[in-house]
Amino acid sequence: xxxxxxxxxxxxxxxxxxxxxxxxxxxxxxxxxxxxxxxxxxxxxxxxxxxxxxxxxxxxxxxxxxxxxxxxxxxxxxxxxxxxxxxxxxxxxxxxxxxxxxxxxxxxxxxxxxxxxxxxxxxxxxxxxxxxxxxxxxxxxxxxxxxxxxxxxxxxxxxxxxxxxxxxxxxxxxxxxxxxxxxxxxxxxxxxxxxxxxxxxxxxxxxxxxxxxxxxxxxxxx
Amino acid sequence: xxxxxxxxxxxxxxxxxxxxxxxxxxxxxxxxxxxxxxxxxxxxxxxxxxxxxxxxxxxxxxxxxxxxxxxxxxxxxxxxxxxxxxxxxxxxxxxxxxxxxxxxxxxxxxxxxxxxxxxxxxxxxxxxxxxxxxxxxxxxxxxxxxxxxxxxxxxxxxxxxxxxxxxxxxxxxxxxxxxxxxxxxxxxxxxxxxxxxxxxxxxxxxxxxxxxxxxxxxxxxxxxxxxxxxxxxxxxxxxxxxxxxxxxxxxxxxxxxxxxxxxxxxxxxxxxxxxxxxxxxxxxxxxxxxxxxxxxxxxxxxxxxxxxxxxxxxx
Amino acid sequence: xxxxxxxxxxxxxxxxxxxxxxxxxxxxxxxxxxxxxxxxxxxxxxxxxxxxxxxxxxxxxxxxxxxxxxxxxxxxxxxxxxxxxxxxxxxxxxxxxxxxxxxxxxxxxxxxxxxxxxxxxxxxxxxxxxxxxxxxxxxxxxxxxxxxxx
Ligand code: SF4
Ligand code: SF4
Ligand code: FES
Numbered sequence: 001x002x003x004x005x006x007x008x009x010x011x012x013x014x015x016x017x018x019x020x021x022x023x024x025x026x027x028x029x030x031x032x033x034x035x036x037x038x039x040x041x042x043x044x045x046x047x048x049x050x051x052x053x054x055x056x057x058x059x060x061x062x063x064x065x066x067x068x069x070x071x072x073x074x075x076x077x078x079x080x081x082x083x084x085x086x087x088x089x090x091x092x093x094x095x096x097x098x099x100x101x102x103x104x105x106x107x108x109x110x111x112x113x114x115x116x117x118x119x120x121x122x123x124x125x126x127x128x129x130x131x132x133x134x135x136x137x138x139x140x141x142x143x144x145x146x147x148x149x150x151x152x153x154x155x156x157x158x159x160x161x162x163x164x165x166x167x168x169x170x171x172x173x174x175x176x177x178x179x180x181x182x183x184x185x186x187x188x189x190x191x192x193x194x195x196x197x198x199x200x201x202x203x204x205x206x207x208x209x210x211x212x213x214x215x216x217x218x219x220x221x222x
Numbered sequence: 223x224x225x226x227x228x229x230x231x232x233x234x235x236x237x238x239x240x241x242x243x244x245x246x247x248x249x250x251x252x253x254x255x256x257x258x259x260x261x262x263x264x265x266x267x268x269x270x271x272x273x274x275x276x277x278x279x280x281x282x283x284x285x286x287x288x289x290x291x292x293x294x295x296x297x298x299x300x301x302x303x304x305x306x307x308x309x310x311x312x313x314x315x316x317x318x319x320x321x322x323x324x325x326x327x328x329x330x331x332x333x334x335x336x337x338x339x340x341x342x343x344x345x346x347x348x349x350x351x352x353x354x355x356x357x358x359x360x361x362x363x364x365x366x367x368x369x370x371x372x373x374x375x376x377x378x379x380x381x382x383x384x385x386x387x388x389x390x391x392x393x394x395x396x397x398x399x400x401x402x403x404x405x406x407x408x409x410x411x412x413x414x415x416x417x418x419x420x421x422x423x424x425x426x427x428x429x430x431x432x433x434x435x436x437x438x439x440x441x442x443x444x445x446x447x448x449x450x451x452x453x454x455x456x457x458x459x460x461x462x463x464x465x466x467x468x469x470x471x472x473x474x475x476x477x478x479x480x481x482x483x484x485x486x487x488x489x490x491x492x493x494x495x496x497x498x499x500x501x502x503x504x505x506x507x508x509x510x511x512x513x514x515x516x517x518x519x520x521x522x523x524x525x526x527x528x529x530x531x532x533x534x535x536x537x
Numbered sequence: 538x539x540x541x542x543x544x545x546x547x548x549x550x551x552x553x554x555x556x557x558x559x560x561x562x563x564x565x566x567x568x569x570x571x572x573x574x575x576x577x578x579x580x581x582x583x584x585x586x587x588x589x590x591x592x593x594x595x596x597x598x599x600x601x602x603x604x605x606x607x608x609x610x611x612x613x614x615x616x617x618x619x620x621x622x623x624x625x626x627x628x629x630x631x632x633x634x635x636x637x638x639x640x641x642x643x644x645x646x647x648x649x650x651x652x653x654x655x656x657x658x659x660x661x662x663x664x665x666x667x668x669x670x671x672x673x674x675x676x677x678x679x680x681x682x683x684x685x686x687x
Contacts, residue, residue, distance in 0.1 A: 009631040040586065044628065047589040052632040054593075055670045153334050154305070154345065158352035158402060160395065161331040162387045162414065171334045182395050195398060197406055200309060200353045200368060 001030035001121060002094040003128040004037065004114040012045070013052055015111045016090065020058065022049070023086035024113075025079070025101065026066030027093035034128055036114050037092030039066040045092065045113065070097025076104040083108060118150070136205030136212065142198065144184040149201075151177035157198040228325035229297045229529055230269045231381040234410065234439045238527050239495060240502030242299060242412070242441065243267040243514055245291065247282035253290035256282070259511040260294035266515040267505070268526055269297040269326055271412070275306065278338025285315060288324045299383060300324050303332025308348035309357065309368050316358065320378035328383040328412065329354045351384065352399075352406045358382050359407025384408035386440075388416070388425035389464055397428045410439040412504040418464040419493055426497050435499030442494045445506045446487040446513055450474040484513060488520045495521075543597040543663040544672075545572045547656070548587070550580040552610050553646050554602030560649035568656035571663075580604070580641075581614025588625040588639055597672060598663035599625075600640045602655065608645065615643060634670055638663065 006012075016022055024046045032038030046062035053060040063086055067075040070093035083089060088109040091098040095116040102110040118130035133150035139157070140147060149155050153171035159178030163170025167179045185194050203209065233240050243263040248255050256272075263270050272287040288298035300319055307315065316327070331351045335343045349357065349368075357368045358380050365377045384403045390396055400411065416422045422442065429435055447453045447465075450473035457465035469486060476482030491503050507514050518524055549555045555576050561568060577583065580603025591599045601622055603615035619641050626636030640659065644651050667673075 009628070040584070043586045044589065047586060047593060048628050048632050051589060051593060051634060051671065055633055154331055154347045154350070156331060156347065156350040158350050158399075160390070160399070161351070162385060162390065163331075163333070164390055171336055179392075179395075182392070191398070195402060195405075197352055197356060197402060200349050200357070203348065 001033060001119070002096070002116060003034050003118050003120045003130070004031050004094050004116045005034075006036050006041065006045075006092075006114055007112070009045075009048055012090070012111070012113050013049060016049065016060070016088065019060070019088040019109070021061040021063070021085065021087050023063040023065065023079075023082055023089045024049075025070065025089055025091050025093070026064075027070040027091075027097050028066055028068050031093055031097075031114065032066075034122070037094075042066055042092055045090070071100050073100070073104060076100060134206065135201070135203070136209070137202060139198070139201075142193065143181050144188060144190070146177060146181045146184060148177055148181065157201060226325075226379055228269070228381045230299065230326050231409070232529055233268055233527060234501060236527070238268075239523065240269075240439070240441065241267045241518055241523055241526065242502065242504045243270040243511065244273065244504070244506045244508055245270050245287065245511065246273050246276055246508045247284065247287040249279070249281050251282065253282070253287070253293075256287050256290040257294040260291040260296040262511040263514055264294065264296050265526060266518040266524060267296070269299050271299045271301055271328060271504070273508075274301040274303045274330075274332065275338070277333050278305065278335045278340065278343075280339060285319045285322065285324065288319065289322050292323055297326065298324055299326040299328050301328045301330060302354065303330050304347050304349055304351055304354055305332030305335060306343075306346055308346055312349070312354065313357065313361070313367055316361065316378050316380070320380065321376075325379070325381055326383060327358060327380040328385065329358065329408070330385050352402055355382055355384055355403055355406040355408050363407075381409055382407050383410045383412060385413070386411045387414045388422050389414060389418070393425065393428065396425070397432060397434070400429065401432060401434055404434060404437050408438055410441065410501075412441045413443045415443045415445045415463060415506060416490070416494070417466055417469060419490065421464065422494075423497060426499055430499050435501075439501040440499060441502035441504045442497075442500050443504045443506060444487055444490050444494070446483045446510060446517060447473065448483055448510060449479045450476075480513075484517055484520065487517050491517070491521045541664060541668060543571050543660065543668070544595055545569075545598040545600070545656075545659055545663055546591045546596045547572050547574045547659075548577050548580070548583050548599070548601045549574050550577050550603045550609075550615070552579070553604040553608075553644055553648075554642070554652060556646035557602075557644055557648050557652035560647065561652045564649045566649060566653040568653040569660040571660050572656045579609060579611045579614040580618035581609065581611055583618045583621055585621055585625045585628060588622070589628065592629070592634055592638070592669060592671065595669075595672060597669045598638045598640075598659055598666075600642060600655070600659050602642045602644060602652075605643045605645050635666065638666060638669065 024042050026037050026039050026042035042064050046064050049060050050062055063082055065079055065082055069075050083105045089101055090111045090113050091101045092113045098112045119132040120128050120130040122128050130150050132147055135149045148157055152159055153169050154161055160176055164176040164179055167176055169176040185191055245256055245259045270291055272284040274284040275281050284300045288300040291298045329351050335345055360366050361377050362379045365373045386400045450470055453465055453470045453473055456463055473479050473482055494500055505514055580601050583601050588599050601618050603618050609615040622639055622641040625639050630636040642655050
């Protein structure tokens, strides 16, 4: 899933300073699961903004709605009326959702309430970790199902680097993923596979090649 | 093509016990300090490393620094990390470096930028150190760029170095990775700074078991530690470095800590020279370059061998 | 000028604080009339939105009272409540109302006197803080700071 985190309230409130009636739009998918932009967070943000603005001379009206998925036109069609009523839309979805909203409502000012972090998952309640770097050409079959592209601080494909100590990465408080890859490959009896040099990666399949687009003509209708 | 070989490579091939030093380029646009350090090292080391924005702090480029030491009469070993350049910039810099007369290249991953003075910089790592080694080797042996395109003339022919860390665990992984680097094209190795000789010895045993000492020249990294204070600091704060307590104690008890530091370093080198498969020593005395001549002399490695006709000059 | 009488909302768990309030009543213990109790099936029922709502609807202070730690009838309800009160404090600080206007307490059904004590404590705290910034226009001017110190 996409993991995101809410921006600071201060940052959000500054972005809506000049608006009097805002639609706060949640998304029922990933950002609900990672407790960043679901129905609950929509309610809290809306109330917080009202509480703040009530104290000054410019109170704010909030409209609240949470759709099934912000990254799909049909769900945005359902909020057309609501969107019309507002002077601006605060999207509490990931960056994809925010852009869908902006594209679907071209005359509305759209504000992102979240910082989109990574493709990952929850490892325990309240903790999320990155798992995939969306490199466009998966190599997990070579690394025992553990991704060095996303999880090695230097995205090294022939690791570990010299900074790996006692299973910890030289960077921050993270595990050295190459340590884990080696341990897993050892346990699976596949060390010889790691002795093969992984050649330079084709980053053109990743974001480096420009924005990516997938076309499946076999499923397109008319 | 022997005239193209670096002094470093030639000495290894002649079976000499090689000595290298290290210079950290300055945080300013001048080569005078580098040349000054190089003068201290001249005639007592066979070549010197020039670090590449070490610990991710912006410094004068290692290639430019390499030219400064050439001008001061010392052979450079230019370090190149994968942190800051993609494969286009790397290869371009390799052509440039070789055109300036730089013949030794040490390939490393590079410290993560979060350690340096620009922690918000992008993290390049288009290729990793092993891929870099392979690129440099293919440029030399196959005369091709990384993309496979032919280098029509004047391909760079570097003597390719890499680093090895005998102290990270698991042990075997380190040896594996060293082997991988050799397979990729590494011809010589410089290790991390060694204080724990016993552990290094055990590591060399594994290296010999796999016959790696016969496939590449291995240099042991050493460092004269100026004072007990520095030693204690390194023991505590420098990750991946094992500083034995005895060493800290010895320095503490010494009347003249600097003299003791030299003494310790000399003893270490002498012991290292006895370990089978070690072909040289890399003395890292950054900031204390002037001490290197007396260390090398006390070990009995002076004068350094001369290579007839291998005059160093900027092109 | 009338003296400021705060409006305090107490979200009380049925199993502890709510029964403690009953007990306090039958023991004829006095507690401030400024505290309005809302019965909850468990303190874990609370969420930030509910707390914020109370302020929006005119409260000057809010507290949540749950069972003693380890005694929640739904096991961890009171731990969740504690975390949520913490989150609400942060939001209230962010919006300028002040996190010190909300608090979490733990007590048992037999702690009638403690119930009264908590009510007094909160009443004093909010009185000293003055009306919620949202109520300032309507209510009397806040007390001078010195009047709050005992
Ligand atoms: S190898 Fe690429 S696609 Fe596969 S998990 Fe890693 S980043 Fe994602
Ligand atoms: S320590 Fe491990 S995870 Fe960290 S950069 Fe090096 S190889 Fe990657
Ligand atoms: S039952 Fe009282 S706090 Fe949960």
